[in-house]
C-alpha cells in the first residue's frame with residue numbers, strides 16, 4: 001500500500017506532525033507526496049521492482065481529481081489495486097459524496113477499486129452500501145479519526161492542532177465499523193486500526209475482515225507483519241479454525257452469552 005497520491009505534489013502540513021499519546025498516536029502528515037506525475041515516473045517503477053502486489057492509495061480534493069488518477073493508473077500491470085482515500089482527517093474533503101467519487105472512478109478504471117472509509121460517520125453500514133452500489137470492489141476500514149493532544153503548557157502539540165488518531169485506542173472503533181460493513185454488504189474488507197498482535201488481527205477477521213493491514217505498530221516494530229501473521233495462525237489453530245477464510249465473520253453468528 002502506497003502513501004496517498006494526489007494530482008499535485010504536496011509538502012504536507014507544518015511540523016510538528018507526529019505526537020504520542022497514552023493509548024495511540026496522532027499524525028497530521030497532510031498527505032505529503034510527490035504528486036501523480038512523479039509517482040508514476042519514479043516511485044511506481046521502483047516499487048514494482050519489489051515484485052509484490054502494489055496497492056496505490058489515491059486522494060484528491062474533487063471527484064474529478066480522483067478519477068483523473070484512476071485513468072492514469074488504468075491498465076497498468078504493475079498496479080494490483082486502487083484504494084480511494086475518502087477519509088483523511090488532515091485535509092479538506094472533496095465536496096462530492098464518497099459514492100459519487102467511487103462512481104466517477106469506476107468509469108475510468110477496470111482495476112479493482114477499494115473505498116477507504118472513516119469510522120466517524122453516523123452509519124458505516126449505510127455508507128458501505130452506498131459505495132458498493134457505486135461500484136466499489138471492496139472496502140478498507142478504518143482510517144484515523146480526528147484527535148488533539150496538549151503539551152505541558154496546554155498548547156496543541158501538533159502544528160495543525162488536530163491530527164488523525166491511530167493505534168491501540170482505535171481497535172474497538174475498527175471492530176465496530178468492520179462488523180457493521182460486513183453485515184451491510186457482500187464486499188471483501190481490509191480491516192485495520194490498532195492491530196499490533198495476531199489476536200487483534202483475529203478479532204478483525206472474526207467481525208468480517210478478509211484481510212488485515214498494519215499501520216502505527218510499524219513505527220515501534222518494523223517486523224510486525226511477519227510476527228502478526230505467525231501469531232494469527234497460532235491463534236487460528238488455538239480456536240480450531242483451519243484458515244482465516246473459515247474464521248471470517250464468526251463473531252457475527254456467535255451466540256449471545258447466556259444470562260447467569
Ligand SMILES: Cc1cc2nc3c(=O)[nH]c(=O)nc-3n(C[C@H](O)[C@H](O)[C@H](O)COP(=O)(O)O)c2cc1C
Pocket residue numbers: 002003004025027029031057085116142143144166167168170192193194195213214215216217
Ligand atoms: C503516519 C501515518 C500516515 C498515514 N497516511 C495515510 C495515507 O496517506 N493514506 C491513508 O489512506 N491512510 C493513512 N494513514 C492511516 C492508516 O493507513 C490506518 O488507516 C490507520 O493508521 C489505522 O491503523 P493503525 O491503527 O494500525 O495505524 C496513516 C496513518 C499514519 C499513522
